[in-house]
Amino acid sequence: MAQTRLPHDAKAGPTKPEVRAVLRSKLSLGPDDHFVEVGSCTGAVTAEAARDAGRVTALERKADRLETTRKNLDANGLADAVDLRNAEAPDGLPEDADALFLGGSRNYEGVLDHAVETGVDRVVMNVSRLEVAGDATRAFRERGLLDEVVQLQVSHGYELAGATSFDSENPVYMLVGSATGDDGEPTEADR
Ligand SMILES: C[S@@+](CC[C@H](N)C(=O)[O-])C[C@H]1O[C@@H](n2cnc3c(N)ncnc32)[C@H](O)[C@@H]1O
Numbered sequence: 001m002a003q004t005r006l007p008h009d010a011k012a013g014p015t016k017p018e019v020r021a022v023l024r025s026k027l028s029l030g031p032d033d034h035f036v037e038v039g040s041c042t043g044a045v046t047a048e049a050a051r052d053a054g055r056v057t058a059l060e061r062k063a064d065r066l067e068t069t070r071k072n073l074d075a076n077g078l079a080d081a082v083d084l085r086n087a088e089a090p091d092g093l094p095e096d097a098d099a100l101f102l103g104g105s106r107n108y109e110g111v112l113d114h115a116v117e118t119g120v121d122r123v124v125m126n127v128s129r130l131e132v133a134g135d136a137t138r139a140f141r142e143r144g145l146l147d148e149v150v151q152l153q154v155s156h157g158y159e160l161a162g163a164t165s166f167d168s169e170n171p172v173y174m175l176v177g178s179a180t181g182d183d184g185e186p187t188e189a190d191r
Helices: 017-027 044-052 063-075 108-118 130-142
Strands: 034-038 055-059 082-085 099-102 122-127 146-152 155-160 163-168 172-177
Touching: 017 044, 017 099, 017 122, 017 146, 017 172, 034 044, 044 055, 044 063, 063 082, 099 108, 108 122, 108 130, 122 130, 130 146, 130 172
Parallel strands: 034 055, 034 099, 055 082, 099 122
Antiparallel strands: 122 172, 146 172, 155 163
């Protein structure tokens, strides 16, 4: 896949490349998918999803950050590939998402309720704060959404006195689930 260029910065992003790689595998986007993102910020996730999914809708509550998303999409030749919405979800969420990513946690319970009501096939949420991760895990579970919780901790090596030491990134909790209950495995009814 082409490298994602992010010449424009925004305070809360970007989602780190290694985390994006795992996210991409969990979302498993294809050309028939409508991907919806809550909290596009720098557009790092948006840009990569736009290369995989048939349609992408990105919501960002802060107008200046949505503008950063737009500029970074433009820098990657993807300016026309995404429906950008300056909205605070659940306001502005489409009714026909196949995959939903919550990079921002405001109103996440309302967003999850919307995912359940509209039967979103893949729902992933990234959280960095411990207490929010615990509450969000419970919220996924209460709605019957939760398939797995993945905790990611990435460290990057750097040279120190001719050897290699490491700088560590903050841990990220990735909540992965589905509002269709379909894990892709055939059931008795499918046979
Ligand atoms: C951690 S950043 C996301 C980083 C992004 N994935 C990236 O790679 O740049 C979270 C973003 O979500 C936005 N946000 C939080 N809750 C939101 C909501 N309910 N609706 C829309 N945007 C939201 C915040 O303004 C912030 O820009």
